[in-house]
Amino acid sequence: MLDHSGPGRDLRSFALPESGRLLATGDVWEPYRLVDQHGLRVEPVAVYFKDLLAADTPATTLRSYGNDLLRWWRFLWALDIEWDRAVREDARDFMLWMQLADKPVRVHWRRRDAPAGEGQPALKAATAAPVPGSPNSVTGKPTIGTKYAASTRAHCETVLRTFYDFHLASNSGSLLINPFPLDRSRRCGRANAHHNPMEDFKAQRTGRYRPRVPERIPRRIPDDKYTEVFAGLRSHRDRALLASWISTGARSEELLTSRERDAIPGQQLIGVIRKGTRVYQQLPASPDAFVWMRLYQEEAWANGVPRGRDRPLWWTLRRPWRPLNYHAARAMFVRANKLLGSNWTLHDLRHTATFRMTQDPELSMAYVQHILGHKYQSTLQKYINPSTDEVIEAGLAHHARQEYKRAHPSPPPSTPAYNPESLGILFGGTPA
Structure with missing residues (x-):
């Protein structure tokens, strides 16, 4: 009891x-x-x-x-x-x-309702799964x-x-x-009561039982790994979604709010409803995104998917036709991750698009801020700093250079000799 x-x-x-x-x-x-x-x-x-x-x-x-x-x-x-x-x-x-x-731990309804003997494959799959909380071997992100x-x-x-x-x-x-x-410490008084106006405001813990939350480091998907994920997709719709996410930098649920009229291939624009402000905004997209989008639409319309300017842009792949929601899109990306053994998320696509835009010297940070829908430009500071992958790559390159120097030592510098003509002038007479 x-x-x-x-x-x-x-x-x-x-x-x-x-x-x-x-x-x-x-x-x-x-x-x-x-x-x-x-x-x-x-x-x-x-x-x-x-x-x-x-x-x-x-x-x-x-x-x-x-x-x-x-x-x-x-x-x-x-x-x-x-x-x-x-x-x-x-x-x-x-x-x-x-x-x-x-x-x-919640038991999935399929395993809970499965007859005796059908749960063994699930147990085998569970034994092969990584240890909870351990880093993924492909991405380095903890599970x-x-x-x-x-x-x-x-x-x-x-x-x-x-x-x-x-x-x-x-x-x-x-x-x-x-x-x-x-x-x-916050029972009396207000937050930042003695704040120096010349310094930035510091985040203060307001709740007694509120834990300290470490700042998350955004991770991007390397270009070679993104190509592998893209190749593992099974439909034109999934390819069009991934190409649109990676080029517009829109949040995963924002892109799913688009209607057919919001995709304008001639201007390379896709309209979305922003998550926070819920305002309509047009975002620039790559030409590849519209190529895959057109292939998806032709295939979907031929199968009987409803069409019209006011209809949703993204639909399910099976009947009955329903507008694609976030959970179905996430399940699609999880299946693509399983082929590589990775654990990237849909939001990592937004991080990847942000890293690509911030590293373009000809694209102003003010434009990147507007495309991403950030309220403050200071939010982009963490993308300007080197990413975890770049730090690891630079560290490995440093060790490779050190190993090369140890394997190929340079000859010792030769002792400089005096010029014989200068010695003759200094001491008089002709040097030997």
Whole structure:
């Protein structure tokens, strides 16, 4: 029996239950709904989501917040604690559990429903998989580990702290304190109270239980590896998608918002809806992207894919025809990665496009900033610095030069001799 009291709570044996769900409703008035184990809507979360919608928050943000709130609610349900009765010891134990415990392992529905004997190939494949958290042999990027990442824990802490701040300001329920407090150094005063105006603002930890998140180093796909990934694609649609992502630098979900009218081959432009501002913007693309796009469209229209200027540009490859979403596009790229044993992501294509543009001396940084949709030009600083691949390549070249010098030592310098004519003039007489 799990002890519900704070000091004596045994977190080692705690298992997060798979109760409740975050449902996608398809309703613009309530895009996502958090329900409990009985299918009833969790009202405090629904009120919070409604306030976020009024603040013009995208539905994708509500989905991200909903996953963190669902994790917290499952923790409360397992300990039989009301959401407005949670104290700081409960928040402390929750963040400590996220830091030290393993993530819950969900069994895929195909393996769960498979008859006896059909799960053996899956077990063999699992044994050949790399160790979670180990670096990939092709890309050098670490694989997904068994623990919650620091960025996931930081995002969860921020969401829960702002959720309780909202209900404290609204006097909801019997809530008295925020169980996710600010850092001890931030109890009084404001952030950057003694900031020197001649220096840049420094990021400050605001939550007491918020972890330190290391700055991510963007990785690009080398040209030879990109060619191998591109050759492993199975359809003209996938080739057109990859060529468009790598040339426009658009985010993966932004390119999927394009309509047929947004692709203008004569001007080499593709129109997308930006993720943050949700404004329409035309992006320049390479000629190869439009060649593969035309091949994809001719093939898709011949198979019966709906066509029209207001129709989506990207569709699924099988009936019933549906607009391509992010999850299907990601699954396509994962299949291409498996052929090489790599673990690049769709966002690495955006990093690769950014590296290519920033290394072009004739392309101004102001133009790159506008193409990528960054708010500040300082965001491009990390792309100007040498990438991890360039640093490794330069280091290996240094060791190769040192090895060559050891194998081919240069002859010692000869001792300089005096000029005989100068000696004759100095001492008088003719030198021997």
